[in-house]
Amino acid sequence: MSTCKKSITRKSLIYKTNVEYGDYTVNHVQGCFHGCQYPCYAYLMARRFGKVASYEEWIEPSIVNNALELLDKEIPKFKDKITSLHLCFTTDPFMYNYTDVCKMSVEIIKKFNANNIACSVLTKGILPDILANLSTKNVYGITLISLDESFRKDMEPNSAPYHERIESLKKLHNKGCKTWVSIEPYPTPNIFKQDFLPILKSIGFVDKIIFGRLNYNKDVTSYKQRDSFYNTLAQQTIDFCNDRNIACHIKNGTVK
Numbered sequence: 001m002s003t004c005k006k007s008i009t010r011k012s013l014i015y016k017t018n019v020e021y022g023d024y025t026v027n028h029v030q031g032c033f034h035g036c037q038y039p040c041y042a043y044l045m046a047r048r049f050g051k052v053a054s055y056e057e058w059i060e061p062s063i064v065n066n067a068l069e070l071l072d073k074e075i076p077k078f079k080d081k082i083t084s085l086h087l088c089f090t091t092d093p094f095m096y097n098y099t100d101v102c103k104m105s106v107e108i109i110k111k112f113n114a115n116n117i118a119c120s121v122l123t124k125g126i127l128p129d130i131l132a133n134l135s136t137k138n139v140y141g142i143t144l145i146s147l148d149e150s151f152r153k154d155m156e157p158n159s160a161p162y163h164e165r166i167e168s169l170k171k172l173h174n175k176g177c178k179t180w181v182s183i184e185p186y187p188t189p190n191i192f193k194q195d196f197l198p199i200l201k202s203i204g205f206v207d208k209i210i211f212g213r214l215n216y217n218k219d220v221t222s223y224k225q226r227d228s229f230y231n232t233l234a235q236q237t238i239d240f241c242n243d244r245n246i247a248c249h250i251k252n253g254t255v256k
């Protein structure tokens, strides 16, 4: 177990997004220990805008020390506008083994729920059991792009092992929580060859599955069959979900 060695102070925390999971978001950590190698878009942006100088700095996360105070000021201003609050876009709310980040994420969710705002969560860490005690309108999700641990260690080196992620999600599902999985960014076979169906089957209990292609990666661009590959897998995802009454969403730009 670990905690962030660095902290930062921010002027604001809640901001609007145009992405598909929620209309507003908070990112209460700068950087992310998981250090994904797809590459991570949040890391690329942080480096481009001078927030971090290197990958090594990115994987040494800084917690926002005034996050909870900021929310006390900002939630009353935003609460009538927010349909769903997403944690997080530019970091991971349940960063593996980072107890202070996980604890703060739970406190943040509680604050939004107390104002009748549902939260959507996505992690490559472990979803804690305590989430089952929060609002039943919340939705809890994990990212799952493989079941192969050697691939995880290459691509998402400091994240939680896949089976631990799935187990934590299943526990919440068994306690009546709404759950989802993001199968994104899914690798093409020239990056990693694997069977797709076992991945789907391992999460057949969830309420929603999202599938999306890998972007910003030169190996995908050089893979000539990429469009037909992603079209086939998107259709498999849709068929799998239809058979089991699972909601399904194919990310924009995945099918061509």
Ligand code: SF4
Binding pocket: 032, 033, 034, 035, 036, 040, 041, 042, 043, 089, 090, 091, 092, 124, 156
């Ligand atoms: S978990 Fe998300 S934010 Fe963290 S390094 Fe991976 S892709 Fe980036």
